[in-house]
Amino acid sequence: MSEMTYLGAISDGLREEMRRDESVFCLGEDIGEFGGAFKVTDGFAEEFGSERVLDTPLAENLIIGASVGAAVEGLKPVAEMQFADFISCGFDQLVNVAAKLHYRQGVSVPMVVRLPSGGGFSGGPFHSQNPEAWFIQSPGLKVVAPATAADAKGLLVSAIRDPNPVCYLEHKGLYRHVKGEVPEGEHITPLGEATVAKEGDEMTVIAYGSAVHLAVRAAEELNEDIEVLDLRTLCPLDSEAILASARRTGKVLVAHEATQSCGVGAEVAALISERAFEDLDAPIKRLTAPDVPIPFSPTLEQAVLPQLDDMKEACRELLAY
């Protein structure tokens, strides 16, 4: 074990996979000698060479499309979107080519798209989005969103080894603010498995990414017996873990930084209503961003993104129900 930042753990997982398997390579804008906009691949070009740490032109469809071509030929590309927002420019290749190839023709596409997502630093409408729901609406893509340093490494390793296209959402707000013990050497967080971030009996907050940290802090500051379930993988969802926790505590708050309508929270709430309705002691509650673009000015951004006080308030209301 060694303590790492969330960002350091992403680098560590990627570096180890590239050392272990020479078919793994990364490509993206400014990721080579420059080390990437957030320095995830800092030092990689030196260690692995410019061919395996491939600087691309500013062409997201190319990044995704070339990854598909390399993947079907047995390489394991890890494509970096400089910001998750830019996946819109590569969306066609992702949802029409990568996602559907296996269903249509049995062609497996083992690739990872790294998506630095999330707001909280005045990135504005084009550098702050949480686009995970876009991908879940496109069958054939797996979607993960780690909250901790250990899972940042473990999920990246699993994503690289998976024979399908995996969208890996790394929250920029966690990059340097979240630190944790990360196993050295091979460390795998299986896809499709949620984890209990904090145990509790009175209610459950089902969250992922940055919202996990808000929920844990809220529970601690409220000093209430709140369970926090960290989904980790958003597609496929760990239905059993969701249902088990909902049935046990009977009160569920679903929380995420992404906007509300048709988001992951809506799916989780629908799942619980369909299959655990009779175990509920309160209506399922959601804490999300409202359906607006992420604004730039700090006062506006804070008004939109769920804050710690919002989380505490939502928990209090549900506990009091």
Add this chain to the structure above:
Amino acid sequence: MKRSDAGVANARIREGEGRPEPRGATANGEPVARAGNGQPRAAGTGEHLTREDRASLYRYMLMMRLSEERALTLYKQGKVPGSFYDGCGQEAVSVGASFVLGPRDRTCILHRDLGAHFVRGVAPDRYLANYMGRSGGVTGGRDGNMHFGDRALGSVGMVSMLPDMAQVTVGMALAFKMRREPRIAMTFFGEGSTANGQWHEAMNFAGIHRLPVVFVLENNQFAYSTPNQLEFAVDPVRRAETYGFPGVSVDGNDVEAVFEAARVAADRARSGEGPTLIECATMRMHGHGAHDDMSYVPPAMLEEWSQRDPLELYRERLVDAHGFDTDELDRIRTEVKEYVDECAAKALDSPMPEPEVATEGVFAERFEPLGDGESRWSRWAKEAVR
């Protein structure tokens, strides 16, 4: 050759050619092939083709024509859900270009290029079954019409967003280059695709990294109903130079001219010299789909191109220049016709897929590599012996 030198070399090619004709063939319709040495070359110099190779080229063009005619009949009989799309008049492009491919080369084949699927080893029954949504189709009913590629034959199937496959092809070529493998990737697209940004992204990247890829541009004069003059101001083949690799124009209705340009391009790619863009001037003799009456095509234009049917042209050439007699060619036609009939019967016998499989196969359980395609050109048999 350094990148800057490639530009100079291309400039020289262009100088040698003078100003290229806008649509890939000369003004009087004479076939022209230009293949990177700066000298226009009469089509079908053909020293690389044996007699049996020529029979094969003819056979696969016929197989495409007759299979598509058969599929159109099935469509008219109501046995094809959705619409029907063919490449009538364009047979020389896909057959001639794909004929150069070795077993380990890879393809992304588009919807006017059925001949390339046949050359690579897809049997017509699987094509016809695919059109009918049958379980015996290449996609087992998951996708329709020409949206298929046989994974086992090294082909990744197209999507409806037509320029997309150029990017995938570039990615396969990137893998070959990274592994130092003497393999190439080939893709096809219409001139319509060249107007889309994805096409540019693919060309640009292929040029930067001198990837082993052959781009076959089929200028069939219309993108659905949109004519060339509303698609581009400058013939897209000329853009190749700005991407740092050669663009050559050939008569797309001359199968040996297409073969020769593809042969040069494939050799170039395989030896590490990078991509080539081959523009094949041809004509889509049917509508965009069977639902399209192509009222936008001037009748005189259709009439003019109908005088240059690629199968008729090749048949004449085989008799006039290569010692085939008409009986032999008729025999080939009969054989192909019988084979297509058998395949159609087999396709019609193939059941519809069971509804239960509709939700299967979204995700892969394990990585399955692509298989190798058939190679029909005699050179590959010689290499295998060696």
